[in-house]
Amino acid sequence: MTLYKRFFLSQFVFVILFFLNINLAAQSEGEQIFKSNCAACHTIGGGKLIGPDAKEWLSSDRFVSTDDPLGTLVKYVQNPADFGVLEMPAQALTAGEIKQVLDYVDGYVPEVKEVVTSIEVAEEESTNPVIILLIVTLILFLLILVLVSVKNNLKESLSLPTETVFESFKNYVTINRNKIIIGFVLFISLMYLLYNLMMGVGVVEKYQPDQPIAFSHELHAGLNGVDCNYCHSSAKNSAHSGVPSANVCMNCHAVVKGGDDKAKNEIGKIWKSFGLDIETDDFDWNKLDTYQQTPIEWIRVHNLPDHAYFNHAQHVTVGGLECQQCHGNMQEKTVGQVATAEELNKIDYNIKDGIEFDHPTLTMGWCIDCHRQKEVDMEGNDYYTEMHKNIKEKHEGVENFTVDMIGGLECGKCHY
Numbered sequence: 083m084t085l086y087k088r089f090f091l092s093q094f095v096f097v098i099l100f101f102l103n104i105n106l107a108a109q110s111e112g113e114q115i116f117k118s119n120c121a122a123c124h125t126i127g128g129g130k131l132i133g134p135d136a137k138e139w140l141s142s143d144r145f146v147s148t149d150d151p152l153g154t155l156v157k158y159v160q161n162p163a164d165f166g167v168l169e170m171p172a173q174a175l176t177a178g179e180i181k182q183v184l185d186y187v188d189g190y191v192p193e194v195k196e197v198v199t200s201i202e203v204a205e206e207e208s209t210n211p212v213i214i215l216l217i218v219t220l221i222l223f224l225l226i227l228v229l230v231s232v233k234n235n236l237k238e239s240l241s242l243p244t245e246t247v248f249e250s251f252k253n254y255v256t257i258n259r260n261k262i263i264i265g266f267v268l269f270i271s272l273m274y275l276l277y278n279l280m281m282g283v284g285v286v287e288k289y290q291p292d293q294p295i296a297f298s299h300e301l302h303a304g305l306n307g308v309d310c311n312y313c314h315s316s317a318k319n320s321a322h323s324g325v326p327s328a329n330v331c332m333n334c335h336a337v338v339k340g341g342d343d344k345a346k347n348e349i350g351k352i353w354k355s356f357g358l359d360i361e362t363d364d365f366d367w368n369k370l371d372t373y374q375q376t377p378i379e380w381i382r383v384h385n386l387p388d389h390a391y392f393n394h395a396q397h398v399t400v401g402g403l404e405c406q407q408c409h410g411n412m413q414e415k416t417v418g419q420v421a422t423a424e425e426l427n428k429i430d431y432n433i434k435d436g437i438e439f440d441h442p443t444l445t446m447g448w449c450i451d452c453h454r455q456k457e458v459d460m461e462g463n464d465y466y467t468e469m470h471k472n473i474k475e476k477h478e479g480v481e482n483f484t485v486d487m488i489g490g491l492e493c494g495k496c497h498y
């Protein structure tokens with residue numbers, strides 16, 4: 083038994099080491115730092131994003147002209163403000179960490195989109211968690227085989243009866259039944275917790291919470307052709323688009339009470355928010371003040387962090403964008419949902435405007451993707467009659483202006 087325990091322990095340690103190894107192999111520290119601290123603003127070999135291409139950092143005049151380019155670069159990254167740069171936030175990194183980032187940048191080979199070599203594919207797949215799990219399972223299985231044969235060898239040398247893998251397994255299960263059941267339940271709970279945690283962090287694409295009323299955009303905006311602006315009336319002239327109040331619903335649902343029980347039940351919830359019963363009461367606009375209203379508690383779907391500023395009117399009215407370019411085909415969905423970048427790339431308006439998103443919806447990269455590609459229509463746009471001349475002078479010879487040229491990449495425009 084003690085021998086068995088020792089085997090079990092070594093097996094456990096092996097598994098832990100194995101996992102650590104994979105993490106180290108898949109991502110060097112330099113890569114990790116780059117991805118979490120720099121990638122939002124710098125590409126490697128992909129051209130300028132918000133800051134210059136990382137491959138060009140070391141050849142920048144700013145550093146080349148000094149006695150110690152590398153040392154100056156390190157100082158720069160630690161505190162760009164010392165160099166009069168306010169657009170890049172100071173990075174709390176040690177000189178060693180910054181050098182690791184540079185090593186990673188130096189060794190990084192940009193992915194060639196058309197020609198995908200088999201090596202690249204293999205590398206990409208090895209970081210896929212499913213593949214890693216499969217490999218771990220396989221290795222564990224091999225390990226079991228090896229251990230059982232070792233055990234049998236030992237037993238043989240002590241002239242004890244030997245066991246096959248299956249018999250060992252059966253014995254182990256009968257002896258440890260309770261432990262196995264508890265372990266299994268714990269494992270599943272842990273996985274469930276982890277899954278929920280991961281879904282909650284940063285991932286907003288496809289987010290579509292259940293709403294207090296089974297509202298359907300498809301039925302209203304699709305089949306009945308109600309204009310988005312009828313319900314989201316502030317999108318055209320204010321920063322927030324807002325969700326309609328129950329009064330807006332009552333414009334129709336004071337009369338439209340639903341064709342079947344299910345519909346009537348859901349529409350009844352709108353009535354309830356006025357303190358009325360759809361079956362017995364009457365609705366009277368003149369008595370609106372006397373109703374005990376409790377607002378319908380719609381759950382917010384889109385929610386940018388507080389430090390970011392987004393204005394609907396600027397995009398819809400001034401920029402002339404359609405709702406679908408950012409929200410996808412809402413008229414084909416039930417309740418509100420955050421569209422995915424892939425869905426947005428299939429929207430005709432975006433194809434026509436030459437907009438292709440590379441970053442997940444609602445991230446900073448997503449905003450920038452569009453600002454780099456969408457041309458601003460300045461002719462006949464009152465907002466620009468003043469600005470127009472100045473910009474044309476600034477970018478002489480350029481015919482089409484994208485949003486970034488009118489300041490769409492300036493931090494202060496999107497951040498308080």
Ligand code: HEC
Nearest residue numbers: 119120122123132133134139142144159167169170171173
């Ligand atoms: C929020 C955006 C942002 C982040 C994050 C960011 N940078 Fe920058 N970085 C910039 C901008 C913008 C510039 C250009 C500033 C200028 O020249 O006025 C810049 C410039 C630089 C330069 C100078 C390049 C040159 O050609 O002058 C280096 C080096 C640099 N960044 C390294 C880093 C490293 C390393 C990280 C991560 C640890 C990082 N940056 C993170 C925005 C960022």
Ligand code: HEC
Nearest residue numbers: 295296297306308326330331333334338340341345348349
């Ligand atoms: C322009 C008119 C109009 C407005 C405004 C309107 N609806 Fe409707 N709604 C309809 C029509 C028409 C139906 C189809 C009724 C039926 O099932 O016979 C309907 C059906 C529904 C249903 C039943 C869906 C089903 O399963 O059949 C719900 C729930 C509903 N609406 C909620 C709302 C809410 C909430 C609002 C306000 C945000 C609203 N409606 C605003 C016209 C409207």
Ligand code: HEC
Nearest residue numbers: 310314317322323324384385386392397398403404405408
């Ligand atoms: C340029 C992209 C873009 C366009 C075009 C756009 N939206 Fe939005 N919409 C957003 C973003 C980003 C948010 C999240 C805003 C926030 O959290 O502050 C949002 C949020 C919303 C919300 C949630 C309430 C709010 O204001 O935060 C509604 C409703 C909405 N949009 C409806 C519309 C409608 C209707 C249209 C068309 C008239 C439209 N949007 C056009 C990007 C866009």
Ligand code: HEC
Nearest residue numbers: 302303308309310313380382383384405409412413417418
């Ligand atoms: C009849 C009224 C009505 C019409 C018409 C309508 N919506 Fe909505 N919309 C709502 C209601 C009510 C909600 C809140 C419940 C939900 O999330 O589905 C909502 C939610 C949304 C949200 C998510 C808001 C959030 O919390 O982030 C978006 C985006 C949105 N609508 C876009 C559109 C677009 C685009 C159109 C036109 C194709 C449209 N809506 C037409 C009533 C309407």
Ligand code: HEC
Nearest residue numbers: 391392396400401407449452456458485488489490495496
């Ligand atoms: C589908 C394209 C698109 C997306 C996505 C988009 N924008 Fe824009 N944005 C525009 C256009 C077009 C304009 C120019 C509007 C105009 O003519 O002033 C603009 C202008 C702006 C401006 C004003 C810039 C200036 O110099 O006046 C701000 C601020 C802004 N957007 C913020 C955001 C934020 C924040 C996001 C992401 C949450 C975002 N935008 C996503 C297309 C987009």
Ligand code: HEC
Nearest residue numbers: 122132169171387390444445446449450490491492493496
């Ligand atoms: C077009 C709009 C826009 C511009 C321009 C912009 N940002 Fe952002 N930024 C955003 C949005 C939206 C978010 C929130 C993204 C999210 O929640 O994932 C964000 C997030 C951030 C974050 C938090 C880290 C993160 O990735 O979530 C930092 C730091 C930041 N921005 C710095 C800057 C700096 C510095 C500049 C100027 C060089 C800048 N931003 C320019 C829209 C913008």
